[in-house]
Amino acid sequence: MALKYLSGFGNEFSSEDPRCPNSLPKDQNNPQKCPYNLYAEQLSGSAFTAPRTQNLRTWLYRILPSVGHQPFKKFHGSNLTHDWSEQEPDPNQMRWKPFDVPKPVDQVDFVQGLSTICGAGDPKLKNGLAVHVYSCNASMKNRAFYNADGDFLIVPQLEALVIITELGKIEVAPNEICVIPQGIKFSVDVSKPSRGYILEVFGRHFTLPDLGPIGANGLADPRHFLTPVAWYELREDISYEIVNKYQGKLFVCTQNHSPFDVVAWHGNYVPYKYDLSKFMVINSVSFDHCDPSIFTVLTCQSEKPGTAIADFVIFPPRWSVQEHTFRPPYYHRNCMSEFMGLITGEYEAKKGHFSPGGATLHSIMTPHGPDKNCFDFASKEELKPYKIAVGTQAFMFESCLGLAVTKWGAETSEKLDPDYYKCWQGLKNNFTGPV
Structure with a gap:
């Protein structure tokens, strides 16, 4: 099926079905009579008076209007x-x-x-x-x-x-x-x-x-x-x-x-x-572990600058080269909600326990991080450059909002793992300082 490059958000695009050449009106959006006797219909994705850079709308030229x-x-x-x-x-x-x-x-x-x-x-x-x-x-x-x-x-x-x-x-x-x-x-x-x-x-x-x-x-x-x-x-x-x-x-x-039944259209709401696989990964080439914001594909921002209603973040195949560093995600508590899914492969911080087609939810300020096996391996591994997440694609929906789990998610799905917490229970006290 035919696709074309979007070539940038906010730009104006147009298309017409090849079976009806010149079906797109040439000089105005709503002529008295459209080509092929089509109906003109506007679809607005923003307020009419939104700033030009944020104004979203597309004109549809269709056989019958949606109102019927x-x-x-x-x-x-x-x-x-x-x-x-x-x-x-x-x-x-x-x-x-x-x-x-x-x-x-x-x-x-x-x-x-x-x-x-x-x-x-x-x-x-x-x-x-x-x-x-x-x-x-x-x-x-x-x-x-x-x-x-x-x-x-x-x-x-x-x-x-x-x-x-x-x-x-x-x-x-x-x-x-x-x-x-x-x-x-x-x-x-x-x-x-x-x-x-x-x-x-x-x-x-x-x-x-x-x-x-x-x-x-x-x-x-x-x-x-x-x-x-x-x-x-x-x-x-x-x-x-x-x-x-x-x-x-x-x-x-x-x-x-x-x-x-849309024969032709033009606009920027599509x-x-x-x-x-086309995502250009940015990552650390010296030491420490960058925040996952560097893996953001798309975002939906809130009214508070730099704070997202939702971010779509991926963890694709990439080179890991940091020196003197615990390379997997660090243990953390967060003011954001993190919902993760796995498309394919094995997520490096939860190998063998997090399966494609499943999911995890780590709520605001609930601690999480690598399981015991991941911690033990990453604490002792030889830190040489190697590619991680090969054959894997994990993703995260991250939000500043506190996410409530539905009844289906908590009960009806029958997929909620009651033993998830156990993956951290084996972490030992390795303290070497004075008692």
Whole structure:
């Protein structure tokens, strides 16, 4: 499927389906009569009066306008929730074993397979986030989804997804990510049982982090982000479901035509994908262990400068060369919440105990760090240059907010490991000073 370079956040992009040349109006956004008798529709991702550098909108030229649907009703059939009070707070370190994929007898699509693990904040106030997993084995048939609450950052872990959006198609595989901005309709096709993670931010958008003293180059390069080429399907006289996530709950309406009927579009509010293997790692070449902020791919900043509602951080293959240094992550307590997932391989600080498709949550000021085996090995290893995390991709959703675990995450999932704390119990008192 066709993709093109995004070439930088905030720029203006355009595309038209090759089957309809010159379908994009040339000189104005909303002519009295659009080419091919299309309807003009604007999708706004920011306030109309937002500063130009932050103003987000895209014009869609479609066969039928989005407004042609029946009333919304409640949708039942997923474990998605924003009820952060359904469980008592739990400050303990948490680890989940790999989440199940549906059995062949159970046909579960992407929307039905959404389950919320934790989160904080309120989408009505446009402040907060949620962490979900998806687990599905069926394509969405005559069904589309859109999120009125915020952006979805989708991290496939098992098998690729084909995501059909209003602006075109995107295939996203493990070790790639896809961002679907607030309000954009999409449908997910799968060919095999699939699983992955989702970071949702309410009412705000992901951006590239500032580089500061790193300079002009490093981390994720804007030119490596890809956005789809316009593609439409003409399907009428069908019953098509539109599922809407609104104020933390799901609603559904029906319409008699496909929502994927956009023939041309232009703007700067678009879905996009990124290949994590293209990330330019910055790291220490002398001593000590840099903060994980140097591995930030995308961020969603709060009103407090330098403090994120959510950061998406990865730990890719890289060279380790520090001298006189305990190289794995140090033991620490943090004023941020840290949710980690593993796409593939073995995370170097938790080998043998943290599996692909699983997760961990270390809450604000709860101590965590390498397990006993990792500590013993790293304290004695020969400090020569070598490449770590080969064949591995771990990631972290980090937030300044205190994340509450849902009932599904704490109980219903049956994947929460009650013995996680034991990985630190064997650490010995090695003190050599006077008693």
